[in-house]
Amino acid sequence: MATTAPVLLIIEDDAETRRFLRATLRAHDFVVVEATTAREGLAQLAGRNPDLVLLDLGLPDAEGMTVVAAVRATHPTPLIVVSARGREQDKVAALDLGADDYLTKPFGVQELLARIRAALRRVAVAPGTLAEPVFQARGVTVDLLRREVRRGSAPIHLTPTEYKLLTALIHQAGRVVTHRQLLRTVWGPNAVEHPHYLRVYMAQLRHKLEWDPTRPRLLTTEPGVGYRLQPGE
Amino acid sequence: MRIALPTNRLLPPPEPLPLARQYRAALLWVAAAAALLLPVRGWLNTIDVAMVFLLAVVAVAVQSSRGPAIGASILAIVAFDVLFVPPYYRLAVEDGDFLLTFLVMLIVALLMSQLGTRVRAQATEAGLLEQESRIRFELNEDFAAAETPAAVLDLLAARIGALLGSAGRFVAAPAREDGPAHPAWPDDGIFADPEVRMAASLSWQDQSPVGPGTARGAEVGALLLPVSIEGRPEGVLAFAMPAGRIPSARELRLARAMLAQGCDALAKASALEAREQGRLEVAAEQLRTALLSSLSHDLRTPLANIEGAASTLVADDARLSAEVRGELAEGILVESRRMHHLVANLLDMVRVESGTLAVHREWQPLEEALGVAYLRVEERLGDREVTLALPKDLPLVSIDELLVEQVFINLLENAIRHTPAHSPITITAWTEAAEVVVEVADRGPGVPPGASEQVFEKFVRVGSAPPFGTPHGAGLGLTICRGIVTAHGGRIWVEPRPGGGAAFRFTLPLAGSPPRPAREAPE
Numbered sequence: 150m151a152t153t154a155p156v157l158l159i160i161e162d163d164a165e166t167r168r169f170l171r172a173t174l175r176a177h178d179f180v181v182v183e184a185t186t187a188r189e190g191l192a193q194l195a196g197r198n199p200d201l202v203l204l205d206l207g208l209p210d211a212e213g214m215t216v217v218a219a220v221r222a223t224h225p226t227p228l229i230v231v232s233a234r235g236r237e238q239d240k241v242a243a244l245d246l247g248a249d250d251y252l253t254k255p256f257g258v259q260e261l262l263a264r265i266r267a268a269l270r271r272v273a274v275a276p277g278t279l280a281e282p283v284f285q286a287r288g289v290t291v292d293l294l295r296r297e298v299r300r301g302s303a304p305i306h307l308t309p310t311e312y313k314l315l316t317a318l319i320h321q322a323g324r325v326v327t328h329r330q331l332l333r334t335v336w337g338p339n340a341v342e343h344p345h346y347l348r349v350y351m352a353q354l355r356h357k358l359e360w361d362p363t364r365p366r367l368l369t370t371e372p373g374v375g376y377r378l379q380p381g382e
Numbered sequence: 383m384r385i386a387l388p389t390n391r392l393l394p395p396p397e398p399l400p401l402a403r404q405y406r407a408a409l410l411w412v413a414a415a416a417a418l419l420l421p422v423r424g425w426l427n428t429i430d431v432a433m434v435f436l437l438a439v440v441a442v443a444v445q446s447s448r449g450p451a452i453g454a455s456i457l458a459i460v461a462f463d464v465l466f467v468p469p470y471y472r473l474a475v476e477d478g479d480f481l482l483t484f485l486v487m488l489i490v491a492l493l494m495s496q497l498g499t500r501v502r503a504q505a506t507e508a509g510l511l512e513q514e515s516r517i518r519f520e521l522n523e524d525f526a527a528a529e530t531p532a533a534v535l536d537l538l539a540a541r542i543g544a545l546l547g548s549a550g551r552f553v554a555a556p557a558r559e560d561g562p563a564h565p566a567w568p569d570d571g572i573f574a575d576p577e578v579r580m581a582a583s584l585s586w587q588d589q590s591p592v593g594p595g596t597a598r599g600a601e602v603g604a605l606l607l608p609v610s611i612e613g614r615p616e617g618v619l620a621f622a623m624p625a626g627r628i629p630s631a632r633e634l635r636l637a638r639a640m641l642a643q644g645c646d647a648l649a650k651a652s653a654l655e656a657r658e659q660g661r662l663e664v665a666a667e668q669l670r671t672a673l674l675s676s677l678s679h680d681l682r683t684p685l686a687n688i689e690g691a692a693s694t695l696v697a698d699d700a701r702l703s704a705e706v707r708g709e710l711a712e713g714i715l716v717e718s719r720r721m722h723h724l725v726a727n728l729l730d731m732v733r734v735e736s737g738t739l740a741v742h743r744e745w746q747p748l749e750e751a752l753g754v755a756y757l758r759v760e761e762r763l764g765d766r767e768v769t770l771a772l773p774k775d776l777p778l779v780s781i782d783e784l785l786v787e788q789v790f791i792n793l794l795e796n797a798i799r800h801t802p803a804h805s806p807i808t809i810t811a812w813t814e815a816a817e818v819v820v821e822v823a824d825r826g827p828g829v830p831p832g833a834s835e836q837v838f839e840k841f842v843r844v845g846s847a848p849p850f851g852t853p854h855g856a857g858l859g860l861t862i863c864r865g866i867v868t869a870h871g872g873r874i875w876v877e878p879r880p881g882g883g884a885a886f887r888f889t890l891p892l893a894g895s896p897p898r899p900a901r902e903a904p905e
Contacts, residue, residue, distance in 0.1 A: 237784065255722055345745035345778060345896045352747045356774075363753045363770040370754045373784045 155269060156180045158199035160190030160216070161231070162208055170203070173258050179265075187211035191219055199226060201268055204248075206232040206239055214242055221247040227268035231256075237373030244327045244374065251325065251374070267323030267380075284319045286380045287367045289358050291319060300358055310335060311354050314347075318368065318378035327375040351376060392545065392632055393513060398502070404446040408454035411438040416461045423466050431466045432483050435459075439487055443494030444501075451495035452488065459484040514636050517545070521640055525647035534651045535609070538644035539619050542607070542637050546621050546629055552609065554617040555586050565617075572622045578604045582618045589615060591638065595629040605629060607641050611649045680724050684717035691717075727858045730788065731840065734865030741785060741869050745778045745896040748786075748811060748818065755790030762798055767806040776811055779818055779890045785866045786890075789874075792859035793822040793886050801826030801883070817872065817889040825883040834876050838864045863888070 157179045161167050164185075171181045182197050184190035187208045194202065202220060206213030213230070220228055230243040231252045240251045249268045252261060284291045290299045293316065298305045307315065317334045318326060332340045332347050340346060355362040369377050399407075415438035419431055435458040443451040463480055464473055521541055528534045535552040543550030553573065555565035565586060567579045581599045585592040585606040592598050593605035607619040619641070623629075629637070691710040698707070733739050749772050756770065790809075797807045805825040812819055829837055840861040860874075867874040867888045874888035 255718070343897065348744075348746040348750060349778070352749060361770075363749050363772065364756055365753055369757075370750055372751075372754050372787055 154178050154180045155200040156182060156197060157265070158182045158184065158190065158193055158197065158202045160184045160187065160193075160202065160208065161205040162186065163205070166205070170261075173261070174265075177262060187216045187219075190216070194220060194224055194226070200272075201227045201229065201265060203229050203231060203265075206230050206236070206243060213239060214246060217243045217246045217248050225272075227272055229264055229268055240374050241327050241329070244325065245329055249324060263323075271321075271324065284322070286322070286378070287382065288360075289367055291315065293319070298358075305357050307354070307357065310350055311357070314350050315354060315358075318376060322378050322380045325371045325375050325377045329375075331375065392510070392630075392636065398447070399445070401447070401449065404442075404450035405453055408442045408446065408450045408457060411442045412454055412457045412461055414438065415458070416465055420465060426466075428462075428467060431462060432487075435462050436487055436490060439491045440494050443491040444498035446495055447499060448492065448495050451491040455484070455488040455491040459487060510632070514632075514639070517541075517636065518639060518643060521643055522647075525643070528647065528651065530655060531611075531648055531651045534644065534647045535619075538609075538640065538647075542619060542640050542644075543621055545633060545637055545640070546605065546623075548605075548621040548623060548627075550619055550621045552617060552619050553582065555582075555615065572604050572620060575603055577602050578606075578620065582606050582620065585618050586615055591634070591641075593621075594623045594627065595631070595634050600628075605637075607637065609641070609648065610645055611652050616648070681721060684721045684724075687717045688714050688721075727862065730862045731858045731865075734862055734869075735840075739785075739865060739869050741782045743780045743782055743870075745780050746783060748772060748776060748779055748781075748820070748890075751781065751783045751786045752790050752809060754783075755787045755794060758787075758791055759794045759798065762795070763807075764803055766798070766804060768794075769806065769808040771808065771810045773812065776818065777813065777892060778896060779892065780894075780896075781870060781890060785869070789863045789866050789888065790822070792863050796859050796886070797822060797824040797826070797884075800824070805883075813892065814889075816893070817891050819887055819889050821885055821887045823879050823883060823885040825879075825881075828878050828882065828884045829876050837876060838874070860886075 157174055159167060159170050159174075159181060161170070161183070162185050167183055167185075171183065174181050182193055182199060184193045187210050190202075190204070190208075193199070202224075204213070204216060204220070206216075208216065213232070217228065217230065220226065228248045229250045229252060230240065230248045231254060232239050232243075233254050240253075244251065249271065250264045252264055282292065282294045284293060288301055291297070296312065298307055298312070298315070313335045314331065317331055328344050328347055329341050332344065335350075336343075336346060351368065352362070355365050355368055358367060359365045367379055369379055371377055412435070415434050419426065419434055423431070439451070439454045439458050442454040446454075459480065460473065462483070464471060467480065521537075524537055524541075525534060528537050539550035539552050551571065553567060555567070565583065567573050567582055569579070572578050573582070581592045581602040581604065584598065585608045589608045589610060590596075590598075591605065591607050593602050594600055595605065599606075603623055603625070605621045605623050607621075609616045609619055691713045694702070695707060695710050702710075752770060752772065756768065794807065801807070801824045808821075808823045810821050810823070838860045840858055863886075864874050867890075871891045872889040874886070876884055876886045879885040
């Protein structure tokens with residue numbers, strides 16, 4: 150397969166942020182397209198058909214959620230939203246509207262690249278399926294066909310709900326999944342009123358899978374937003 | 383402030399007995415004296431008999447007006463003459479001996495009647511005064527509890543309203559040096575009536591009551607009392623007066639006395655409010671000054687370092703080695719993180735201080751918030767041993783995860799900053815009564831004696847210059863902790879740790895518990 154560099158569309162009004170993103174992303178072999186307003190961004194989205202959109206939620210000419218909805222209405226392109234600290238409800242709303250991930254300003258290069266790669270990886274795999282029937286990360290192995298879970302070589306017994314929660318996160322590995330999305334997937338639409346179910350089961354899952362459940366490495370917390378299953382060794 | 387209203391209406395003065403009843407009493411007393419004496423008249427001389435009748439006359443006279451007193455005297459002398467002076471059953475008018483007895487009896491009756499009337503009048507007056515002074519005394523006591531001018535005005539309007547039997551209301555009029563003659567009164571309620579507005583203006587200008595019962599405005603549908611603070615007109619108290627209702631002179635006198643009391647209390651409350659305002663302004667000014675000095679120092683230092691390193695990199699004409707360039711870039715990164723941290727703290731501080739801290743509570747295990755906090759400070763922990771020892775059966779707590787995380791982060795950072803590089807930190811928690819107690823304990827030098835309250839004050843950095851090679855914080859971390867814990871209904875304090883070090887503890891109240899998801903068997 151010919152290696153064409155992925156095209157990233159950056160919709161961001163701050164010139165210095167664009168400069169930093171442009172320099173960094175070009176250095177990592179991405180093609181960067183820039184837009185300074187929501188209107189321009191949506192035009193570029195239609196015209197350039199980028200592989201991924203990086204959207205600042207604080208644009209001057211449009212409400213962040215409106216832009217997320219507008220992008221999602223027309224394009225399945227991976228979408229990462231960027232916002233300031235303390236605006237967790239905005240991030241959750243954007244994610245629930247279909248954004249793929251988020252970054253909190255200020256962020257480092259490693260974090261930025263990790264998010265972009267995880268989002269691009271998602272489209273490389275058909276939605277809802279996994280490339281491999283066996284998922285492996287940080288010492289935990291999950292055989293999705295046999296429904297077997299191991300930590301190291303030791304088999305781990307999970308309750309049906311714990312297993313459902315784990316696989317819901319495996320299907321979105323590397324991406325943040327909001328509380329609401331997990332509650333809906335694992336417990337059904339009526340459970341979104343009981344977010345502590347999720348927290349209780351997450352704690353149980355960590356006690357079974359993490360070496361130190363208080364300092365989780367596999368099942369990490371995105372404060373105020375949701376959880377993320379960290380792929381990799 | 384709602385006030386339980388006592389029945390403040392003045393009781394009417396006691397009515398004197400009706401005349402008919404007074405005459406009947408005169409008749410009864412004399413008849414009783416006669417009936418008492420009749421069976422033993424053979425053994426008594428006339429002086430004794432006269433004395434008993436005199437007693438009856440006095441008894442009547444002290445509680446009657448003049449007419450019944452005279453009546454009792456005549457009746458007594460006739461009964462005396464007819465029944466007790468031989469020959470019996472005949473009025474011996476010609477017998478001049480008893481004319482003197484009759485005269486004495488009459489004079490005593492008249493004197494007693496007059497005396498009795500005066501005593502009764504005095505008692506009534508005393509009773510009325512007592513009632514009024516009780517009302518005024520109670521008012522004063524309640525004013526002492528009213529802390530703001532608005533509370534004083536509410537109380538005054540309610541109390542005078544209770545006296546007049548009409549709901550009262552204070553209407554403010556801006557005091558203007560050379561403004562229009564008529565203040566801009568509202569036009570709702572009783573002020574919809576232009577006559578009431580006119581009367582209010584009159585009362586406001588002349589600083590005197592206007593309305594029914596007063597010298598002016600007898601036909602107006604409201605009584606208006608002027609309110610002033612130390613002679614400066616503030617507005618009027620308005621009491622609706624239905625047609626035909628005219629406050630009595632007593633009610634008006636008492637209302638004016640209460641008004642004067644109210645104006646005094648108002649002046650005191652205003653002065654107090656002004657002082658409090660002044661104190662707050664001074665505190666705010668001190669905060670601003672401290673904030674500015676903190677900002678200028680704590681933000682300028684990293685900013686200067688960033689600018690220096692960045693300008694060196696920009697001006698680089700290939701003379702810098704890769705190693706030096708890397709070092710400069712590293713410096714920029716470290717310093718921007720430091721600035722970011724400071725700005726975040728300042729913003730948190732403003733949120734905590736301004737009272738706009740919104741707590742979004744959700745039931746959750748404390749472990750999660752602690753875990754996130756730990757990962758946030760992990761880099762700065764170095765090779766310090768941190769023990770996170772929350773018991774597994776700790777109940778869920780209803781907290782705002784982001785805020786409680788911040789408490790953990792600030793306490794951990796505080797420990798990192800104030801303890802030697804390799805000293806351990808232990809975080810534990812337990813339930814105690816109806817709360818969860820969380821402890822972040824270190825093995826540093828501990829908090830100096832007497833400073834355990836002070837460390838939670840803003841911009842306070844206890845201890846000398848950077849103790850362990852770490853830069854000073856802005857002195858806000860623990861203040862933010864206190865703000866957050868308080869917003870959760872908990873307490874935070876520090877105590878010496880047995881064996882050395884400081885133990886910061888905070889509580890989170892346990893109120894109720896959420897529905898637990900159903901238990902299930904392993905698959």
